[in-house]
Amino acid sequence: MANKENLSTPFIYLRSTGEKIPVTKEQHDAFYKEASRIRDKEQNHGRCVCPYRYIWKCDGDCIDCEYHRAGDTLSLDVPTEDGSNDLYNTVSDTAPTMEDVIADRILLEQLFAKLRELDPDADLIIELLGNGLSDRKIAEALGRKQRTFADQMKKYRTELRKIRGY
Incomplete structure (x- = not known):
């Protein structure tokens, strides 16, 4: 009978000390709900490989x-696929240089300036394009016919390609 009482009493297992601490059911449920959330997240990223039979220890x-x-988390302590363990070099190989970012920004400003020369509604067109609207929706917003606006945009894009160099 004493064994049945011990099994029905909720407890929290502390892996670090091996202790089983008696708690209320609410404390037990709250603790293991959070532990399960953490374990699920870690398992989804391949960081937890705890066997099912030991889940009660988590x-x-x-x-x-x-x-x-x-x-799937890069670490300075764990070698990457190429055998190195240098996180900085792994990340920096794919990151754009500051010069590339500045050059892209200058080019974008040049393209916007040219579009403003070509169309007085350029700022609105740029904003609507940035919001992901189609040419048809932009034409409606500007009060232009869709076909006329499409022809204008084709001409503008040709002009803007000249600035880009292709």
């Missing part, structure tokens, strides 16, 4: 867990 503290892995 307390959501992944740092010292024997079943915690690197997963």
